[in-house]
Amino acid sequence: MSEKNVHPESLMMTLGYNPEWSEGSVKTPIFQTSTFVFKSAEEGKQFFEVITGKKTLPPGQTNGLVYSRFNNPNLEIVECRLAVYEKGAEDACVFESGMAAISTVMLEFMRPGDIVLHSNPLYGGTNTFFKSILSRYHIGAHGFMPGDKEEDIMKAIDAAGIKDKISVIFVETPANPNNVLIDIAMCVSIAKKLSTADRKVLVVADNTYMGPIWQHPIPMGADICVYSATKYLGGHSDIVAGACMGSKEHITRVKKMRNNLGGMSGPHTAWLLTRSLETLKLRMDKQCENAKVVARYLRSHPKVEKVYYFDQFDNPEQERLYKAQCSEPGAMISFDVKGGEAECFKFLNKLKLIKLAVSLGSTESLIQHPYSMTHAGVPEDIKAKINVTDKLIRFSVGVENPQDLIADIESAFK
Numbered sequence: 258m259s260e261k262n263v264h265p266e267s268l269m270m271t272l273g274y275n276p277e278w279s280e281g282s283v284k285t286p287i288f289q290t291s292t293f294v295f296k297s298a299e300e301g302k303q304f305f306e307v308i309t310g311k312k313t314l315p316p317g318q319t320n321g322l323v324y325s326r327f328n329n330p331n332l333e334i335v336e337c338r339l340a341v342y343e344k345g346a347e348d349a350c351v352f353e354s355g356m357a358a359i360s361t362v363m364l365e366f367m368r369p370g371d372i373v374l375h376s377n378p379l380y381g382g383t384n385t386f387f388k389s390i391l392s393r394y395h396i397g398a399h400g401f402m403p404g405d406k407e408e409d410i411m412k413a414i415d416a417a418g419i420k421d422k423i424s425v426i427f428v429e430t431p432a433n434p435n436n437v438l439i440d441i442a443m444c445v446s447i448a449k450k451l452s453t454a455d456r457k458v459l460v461v462a463d464n465t466y467m468g469p470i471w472q473h474p475i476p477m478g479a480d481i482c483v484y485s486a487t488k489y490l491g492g493h494s495d496i497v498a499g500a501c502m503g504s505k506e507h508i509t510r511v512k513k514m515r516n517n518l519g520g521m522s523g524p525h526t527a528w529l530l531t532r533s534l535e536t537l538k539l540r541m542d543k544q545c546e547n548a549k550v551v552a553r554y555l556r557s558h559p560k561v562e563k564v565y566y567f568d569q570f571d572n573p574e575q576e577r578l579y580k581a582q583c584s585e586p587g588a589m590i591s592f593d594v595k596g597g598e599a600e601c602f603k604f605l606n607k608l609k610l611i612k613l614a615v616s617l618g619s620t621e622s623l624i625q626h627p628y629s630m631t632h633a634g635v636p637e638d639i640k641a642k643i644n645v646t647d648k649l650i651r652f653s654v655g656v657e658n659p660q661d662l663i664a665d666i667e668s669a670f671k
């Protein structure tokens with residue numbers, strides 16, 4: 258049986274680890290060490306020649322273990338498993354947070370004078386990094402809104418005189434907090450139009466909400482997927498971590514940047530993430546199944562005004578995008594409660610099983626009020642544009658019995 262034909266979920270327990278390395282231990286131990294002993298001075302010299310880029314290894318060969326900022330078995334094992342999970346990727350790079358992944362990727366592929374063309378709305382941390390931090394290094398950002406057509410975006414960047422300055426297109430889809438899809442194929446098409454023979458414009462997709470199970474940006478033409486592995490990949494609300502996946506060439510460059518910036522995950526985080534990947538498909542399947550049941554219930558509830566979930570569409574363009582880029586509706590539901598903040602808070606305060614907390618994608622259900630919590634820092638005019646009002650609630654559905662979730666919602670609304 259060739260590993261190429263095996264489903265990723267079947268490889269997550271064993272791939273990249275040999276029990277002979279650790280007394281036959283079936284599970285990967287935690288290599289809680291900062292440094293590794295060389296067999297000889299010559300070996301140490303040889304490993305450093307690779308680290309410093311003086312020598313490149315033949316394909317398929319990995320460098321010896323040196324120092325845990327450069328490499329560590331836990332980091333390498335989880336990376337080899339993530340590379341298998343992301344459709345179309347050849348390699349993965351793991352970080353201590355999603356923001357470390359996003360910032361390292363952007364710093365590797367952008368130069369002063371460049372512009373990042375990005376979808377809106379963005380995750381708050383990403384938005385702050387683009388607008389307040391990259392700008393200090395003379396890297397600009399130009400956003401487009403959900404629903405903007407390719408022609409409109411091309412016209413806008415032409416008018417702004419930035420057409421030949423765009424080096425990265427960053428797309429986050431579905432957009433948080435109210436489930437709006439952005440067209441990945443359109444971003445790929447714009448990148449093709451802006452690329453020249455000696456300058457390829459990269460498409461970076463934040464796949465945190467749907468990947469790697471329900472959405473595959475790389476086969477659609479994206480170059481790199483970035484993740485907050487704190488969410489579904491980690492899935493137990495016990496780690497903050499990040500990842501990016503892509504071609505060997507791109508990920509090698511990201512790893513070099515990470516080796517310098519130092520955002521790699523530690524052995525314990527990498528080990529917990531490895532544990533999480535064993536149940537990734539099981540968890541996400543169950544969370545999605547639960548979300549479908551809960552969304553149906555919410556749609557019928559007299560105190561709920563509107564449900565934002567991909568089981569139903571009132572916009573044909575959104576339905577077309579859903580069919581083109583997602584295989585399942587996922588496990589994030591947003592909904593408007595009849596009333597405003599007071600009605601939302603009353604409901605949130607009465608929930609017992611469902612926990613009032615930010616973050617998402619975990620085994621336990623989490624719920625929050627974006628207007629006053631995750632999106633409190635977004636300017637009012639933008640909040641209005643992206644339809645984030647004080648009656649909106651964001652619900653990350655967990656793996657509980659769905660009837661218990663419904664019972665909790667029902668009694669909290671009473």
Ligand SMILES: *Cc1c(COP(=O)(O)O)cnc(C)c1O
Binds near residue numbers: 355
């Ligand atoms: C949480 C999140 C991030 C940031 O990840 P951290 O792990 O918190 O650093 C980035 N993008 C999206 C879509 C997220 O939900």
